[in-house]
Amino acid sequence: AVSEIVAVTQGDAASGRHRNDGRWQKMSPRTEEVQEHMSYVERTRQHRWRCSEVTFQCPEGALCRLWVSSITEQLQALAGRPKRLLVYINPFGGKQQGRRVYEQKVSPLFARAGIATHVIVTEYANHARDHLRTQAELDDFDGVVCVGGDGMFSEVVHGLVWRTQSDAGVDHHSPEAELQPCRLRIGIIPAGSTDCICFATVGTNDPVTSALHIIVGDSQPMDVCSVHHNNTFLRYSISLLGYGFYGDVLTDSERKRWMGPARYDFSGLKTFLTHHYYEGTVSYLPARGIMGNPRDRTKCRAGCLVCQHNGRLHQEQRAECDGEWRTVRGKFLAINAASMSCACPRSPKGLSPAAHLADGTTDLILVRKCSRLDFLRHLLRHTSKDDQFDLAFVDVHRVRRFRFTPRYCQSDSELELDLRENGKRLFSQICRDHPACGCAPAYSSWNCDGEILTHTAIEVGVHCQLIRLFARGIEEPAVFEDFTNPCAI
């Protein structure tokens, strides 16, 4: 299809400026004869795309020129294709290859597709976020590309969402605020440690594949969670919000950044062996009147009907959901909210395999205190076909909002209630300082897409389809289609 052509150019056969396709070499070039070079998307295994080139020999120069200009015109008329991109590179993400990956694999493709770029190599953490917030001339661009991991993507989202709200006069500190969707799409060139947002929206972590999705102008809407403490905005989350296990893994892994991506495995093992649980209260607003549930074994795929259906539903039906909050108190090994599957190479089906990218909900996973062996069973099921939620100590709910309060962080009014009711103030104070007799920490931290949150008591709301990516979701393999034939236009 035309939509999967990267570019066409004309070069004359005699000059030999372009590599000749072997098939045509037998023909002797006549004086008039010219070549037409076409680059196009070719699908290879496991959702990977390659940029292939084919050369056509054309007996008549005029005809060839007509062809090239007609196809180029058609390509330019494709509305979704970006022409100008703002690129941020994190040179220190993952294995510190971001710069090399961009220069060697991505930049030549953008050039071939005639995309103009403005490239910024970041110099410090939050450089990209702050540049987007205050300096970047966003009107000059059709999209933003980040080269790095989920942390770098998160920076770009924070910059863009913040800028969009401030331009629209929306107060992002209000947890109830209806946020304005961002105009610019975001592309991810994976060069981080987990890269789960790329993996879950494209199906593979491969810079060339991602670059091609950007070039053809794909669009994948995505939900974004906002995280607040009281009435103060803390952060946005796109992949995982995790307290307990994933919070502790992250806290420990930050000290091991020098290890690169392997830090997560070391800290994962350590945290697993430590086996801490945390007490607290979770309240949540279940998503009602929607298609799908976290255990229906469906998967969010390209052109997902559930996302389309629930994305439209969201606005009108929200009122119906109000007033049905539920509360759970307990001891948890992990509290995870996955607003998408969080599929990544470590777990190809992800934390919540049936979660949707753009349905306006997040899957709240509660793992209660259990034995090490049971928790290991739960973890292992992230890597097998077995259902990780089919265990007595695991609950999963598809929700629109939720709140968490750790046990020893009661609000002042709750403390006063304690005091009035049974004179427990002194006891409460002791608990605050030394809960559980000092044997184990009373608090974990929230892991918000790989960043540690400064507060433990949080309120979370999902903003349906707030951003769009240069991706199309994971494609189902089409068995009968011939992907290799570029002439099937």
Ligand SMILES: CCCCCCCCCCCCC/C=C/[C@@H](O)[C@H](COP(=O)(O)O)NC(=O)CCCCCCCCCCCCCCC
């Ligand atoms: C025993 C094997 C268990 C495998 C369980 C794997 C579950 C993996 C789910 C991963 C969800 C990832 C969600 C993504 C979060 C990212 O946004 C975020 C930031 O990414 P960035 O660094 O690229 O910026 N990444 C993370 O927070 C990293 C989380 C990684 C967790 C790895 C946990 C490994 C657990 C190993 C347990 C080992 C127990 C072994 C017992 C013998």
Ligand SMILES: Nc1ncnc2c1ncn2[C@@H]1O[C@H](COP(=O)(O)OP(=O)(O)O)[C@@H](O)[C@H]1O
């Ligand atoms: N130039 C820089 N120097 C230091 N830190 C940076 C720089 N640019 C980005 N960061 C930060 O690095 C962190 C990790 O980035 P990321 O690209 O997600 O890699 P990883 O997947 O390895 O964690 C992010 O929190 C991001 O804000």
Ligand SMILES: [Ca+2]
């Ligand atoms: Ca979702």
